[in-house]
Amino acid sequence: MATIICLSVMGVLILFLGILKKRTLLLPFILAGMLITLAIALMEWNSTGAYYHEMLVVDHLSVAFTAVLIVSTFLIFSFAGHYYRQVRRSLDDIYAIMIFALVGAVMMTAYGNLIMLFLGVETLSIALYVLAGSHKEAITSNEATLKYFLLGSFISGFLLFGIALIYGSAHSLNLREIALFIAPRANHLPPMFLAGLFLIIAGLAFKIAIFPFHFWAPDVYEGTPTLLTAFMATVVKTASIVALYRFFSHLFTGIHGVWEPTLMVLAILTILAGNLTGLYQSGLKRMLAYSSISHSGYMMLAVIAFSSQSANALLFYTISYSLATILAFAILMLVRETRGNDLFDSMNGMAKTNPLEAFCLTIAMLSLTGIPPLAGFMAKFILFATAIGNGLTGMVILAVAGSVISAVYYFKPVNAMYLKKGDGVRMDPEFSYKVHILVLTVLLVLTGILPFFLTGWL
Amino acid sequence: MLTPLLIILPLLFSLLLFALKKEKLIRQLALAAALIEFVLAVFALIQYTGYCRCLLLFDFPWLQIQGVSLKFGMDGISLLLVMLTTLLVPVIILSSFRHSYGKPSAFYGLILLMEMALVGVFTSFDGLIFYIFWELALIPAYFICAVWGGNDRIRITFKFFIYTFLGSLLMLVALIYLFYRTSLPHSFSFQALYTAVLTPAEQAWILLAFFLAFAIKIPIFPFHTWQPDTYTASPGPGTMLLAGIMLKMGIYGWIRLLIPLGGNALHSYGPFMIILAVTGIVYASLIAIRQEDMKRLVAYSSIAHVGLMAAGVFTLQTIAMEGAVIQMISHGINIVGLFIIIEYIQERLGTRKISDLGGLATKAPWLAIFFMIILLGSIALPLTNGFIGEFLLLLGLFEYNVVVASIAGVTVILGAVYMLWMFQRTMLGKTNERTEQMTDLTGTEMITLIPLIILIFWIGLFPGFFLNIALPDIEHIISLVK
Secondary structure, X not given: OHHHHHHHHHHHHHHHHHHOOOHHHHHHHHXXXXXXXXXXXXXXHHOOEEEOOOOEEEOHHHHHHHHHHHHHHHHHHOOHHHHOOOOOXXXXXXXXXXXXXXXHHHHHHOEOEHHHHHHHXXXXXXXXXXXXXXXXXXXXXXXXHHHHHHHHHHHHHHHHHHHHHHHHHHOOOEHHHHHHHHHHHOOOOOHHHHHHHHHHHHHHHHHHOOOOOOOHHHHHHHHOOHHHHHHHHHHHHHHHHHHHHHHHHHHOOOOHHHHHHHHHHHHHHHHHHHHHHHOOOOEHHHHHHHHHHHHHHHHHHHHHHOOOOHHHHHHHHHHHHHHHHHHHHHHHHHHHHHHOOOEHHHHOOHHHHOHHHHHHHHHHHHHHHOOOOOHHHHHHHHHHHHHHHOOOHHHHXXXXXXXXXXXXXXXXXXXXXXXXXXXXXXXXXXXXXXXXXXXXXXXXXXXXXXXXXXXXXO | OHHHHHHHHXXXXXXXXXXXXXHHHHHHHHHHHHHHHHHHHHHHHXXXXXXXXXXXXXXXXXXXXXXXXXXXXXXXXXXXXXXXXXXXXHHHHHHHHHOOOOXXXXXXXXXHHHHHHHHHHHHEOEHHHHHHHHHHOHHXXXXXXXXXXXXXXXXXXXXXXXXXXXXXXXXXXXXXXXXXXXXXXXXXEHHHHHOOOOOHHHHHHHHHHHHHHHHHHOOOOOOOOHHHHHHHHOOHHHHHHHHHHHHHHHHHHHHHHHHHHHOHHHHHHHHHHHHHHHHHHHHHHHXXXXXOEHHHHXXXXXXXXHHHHHHHHHOOOHHXXXXXXXXXHHHHHHHHHHHHHXXXXXXXXXXXXXXXXXXXXXXOHXXXXXXXXXXXXXXXXXXXXXXXXXXXXXXXXXXXXXXXXXXXHHHHHHHHHHHHHHHHHHHOOOOXXXXXXXXXXXXXXXXXXXXXXXXXXXXHHOOHHHHHHHHHHHHHHHHHHO
């Protein structure tokens, strides 16, 4: 609760700083503010409770994922200085909208009432429509925002309609009360309720980019400014999958069998569709888009497994996925900027011109593939262990097949950088950028070899 | 503490090497690191055989929530393979000194990283840690082969990578599945996994997963298609690491995990696996005869040799398993020796095509003598190391089934055919224009090969020492099946 207030105040202050034309103060203020918010968020760990008639529920789940969201945003902001260094105008609007999007994301992890879920989703989405189109001069950015807005607002209707149908049958929007409504009717739920349930699944699946609601992702990712794509791929995905997890774990303990088959099919199709389409990409950014789709499928496994370990697995998975993805996008920014495009061919020989960047991107790719001892491996291990422990061995075997396919495209940039000769120019980023990517790389390794710090919290 | 030290030391040196620039310093440091590692391993051997036969166990809870602990130790089988690894790595590093590899810091750093992963695989006593090192070994191997390899290296090494990655992930699924079948609290330690309770159907699936994971790595027919290409395209030291040590991971995995866990399923599916292995022996031997490239010929001979080891392991006879362990050591020594000789010839003459060579013995008598000794070891002549292993393996197979043993026995004859024919066509006969320029071994090169020669005769003449180290542990593993 305090986190949401704190972040909202921060967003407003950023706008004021913009009016006062304190451009150089912006980023230091945001980064410091994020750290303070993180501290405030973590302090809520021991003071859990519900606010405003259970509109918002602060529990361990919400605190932990709020922390993940804030840290991800912090890491993305740490590259903002590099990304926007040639932009002359003040950027307070973009930064403030990012913070407001984060507020929406935090609300999605802590809702206790379906209205709050919808508000969170909309706060996040409307901010994102603006962000996707924030590079006004570029036609691709305009295309991205239009596509995202048309599809997104359409699917928001689904979500709202689903919520209305659930309200119609359960006469409440409060998660706890809805759970009380279904408990005695587990075997004969009214059709209206089921329709509402599946519409809500569809609405959230769009945000997470789950098959068959994933088609927007590659195009929108491609056109959105890279820094904000990183935001979409990590913060938005984490928030939406947590929202889905919260929805099911709080509500539907009794009727596991109703939604499980649906989600199973969706998860498997997401993993396979993401990975198989990823094979045919020739550019890093689109490839990362498909990689993010397939990772949504893996995260779904944790939701489906539906055990006490699920939240843990999801926490570890989102952390390691976010770290690796932000790192990959950070290097993608540099490649796009210096080489003009992000095709794998234009990354040829990067190991020679930019050994540090090549190494960091390799670690990110290996982590996303799931090679030990990196964070991505531990995440997959904990996730698979959770899934197999709950009898999902067949799904895990399919997920593993997806992993093997994904190795093929994750190694494309690595092969280009290390094994092919190229004549690209040397990229020369500033010192702070190098420190940032190195810190992220070290974090990826450390999370992998010291996983016990991040497990067992939930 | 000795066992974790054996793993950490190469890692530290490898990180150090990555930071250095001077080629000469890097080489010397890499060699020094490998030798220190070897001395440590000898120290462990003395401790083990001298007074305690204890496990040298190190145990540290790592990821308790998932029952994983950093458990390292060595029993006889591990110890022999660690000795093999730590002996071969300095030899391989020394043999690479003639050739100047670009980016030496990365090259030698990766070799040491690989050594770390290999030692880790052989000393892990926890299923997940075993898996982590198993997978970790793949990364340096991939980069060594793909960066410094020959023609078409990217496609070939990538095929190798994907193939083995698929196999290992199957193993991961099987391990996690077993984990939930162990008694509470669930644990990944080998001891706990051995006692996992499985239904016959589950046992068959687990057996299949482990069989595939290890069969791809070894490789066993028909999963061998990556192997000849990869061995041929890799740089010399890369091939030696793959053929000499890495494929032993597969056989080791079978002995350590598949045999104790397979249970009754082994009795029903074992014969099928033996048939696959024996088919591979005959198939690879026949192909080897027709090879023109020396490296490719040795690659196919390797498929034949490991096929015999695999067949021996599945007979579940103590004697055959004993043979397989000894043969792992002998095969590692012999095949690295052969690849070193081929590397020396190629560096001097720029070719390893058999038809381009001939009459090398007149120009390089020492090279021919060393080549002959290693070759005889490899075709299992009595008094050499190869004989001990193959004899025990065939004896075990014979007790198991006479027909299978007779077919497998053909490899000894076929092995002699292709190996000796290669020797005849390259070393004997008349010299041609190209081979006129051949020079004999230098002092360093002799020093590189001498440890291998000593071991060929040591194991051949006094195998008891090596056999006794592993015997109780092999008996223990076989007792787990029943």
